[in-house]
Amino acid sequence: MQLNPYLFLNGNTAEAITFYQQAIDAQTVFQMTFAEMPPQQQQEEGCASAFAFPPDKIMHAELRVGDSQLMLSDGNMASGDQSHHGYAISLASEELDEGKRWFDNLREGGNVTMPWSETFWAQGFGMLTDQFGVHWMVSVMKPVDYEV
Numbered sequence: 001m002q003l004n005p006y007l008f009l010n011g012n013t014a015e016a017i018t019f020y021q022q023a024i025d026a027q028t029v030f031q032m033t034f035a036e037m038p039p040q041q042q043q044e045e046g047c048a049s050a051f052a053f054p055p056d057k058i059m060h061a062e063l064r065v066g067d068s069q070l071m072l073s074d075g076n077m078a079s080g081d082q083s084h085h086g087y088a089i090s091l092a093s094e095e096l097d098e099g100k101r102w103f104d105n106l107r108e109g110g111n112v113t114m115p116w117s118e119t120f121w122a123q124g125f126g127m128l129t130d131q132f133g134v135h136w137m138v139s140v141m142k143p144v145d146y147e148v
Helices: 013-024 039-043 096-106
Strands: 006-008 027-033 058-065 068-073 089-092 111-117 122-129 135-141
Touching: 013 027, 013 058, 013 068, 013 096, 089 096, 096 111, 096 122, 096 135
Parallel strands: 006 068, 089 135
Antiparallel strands: 027 058, 058 068, 111 122, 122 135
8 A cells, every 4th residue: 555645736836846856856757737638538527617727737747756656736726725734745764965955955945844953863854845835844763773
């Protein structure tokens, strides 16, 4: 079983894909614009109003980030609520330099809510909201010795 975040970025998905490719080494697995949607799907009952988007906007994209997937869409750009609340994407590395690089890259144009630092549980940990309003927690955990 997998649990994969799906972000609706309301018109900024193409920019976010480029940003995440640079910031966290994401690789595009799949990307489709609304113009590329099959015509028969566009004509089904209810689709005309649901998919009345600029044709160049992203209907669906899938990025690979390490062993995980991050899915994105321009979604319902007519929605009044453009904010991201009630979640954060947790990004973990085993390498301190890599975690710090991800944190520094993601904070570009965003807002740091907890600066990168060592904590009692992590070699490095920080929280931020990126330039697209997405909340992130980046961590490099300390080794744990388990006694059985």
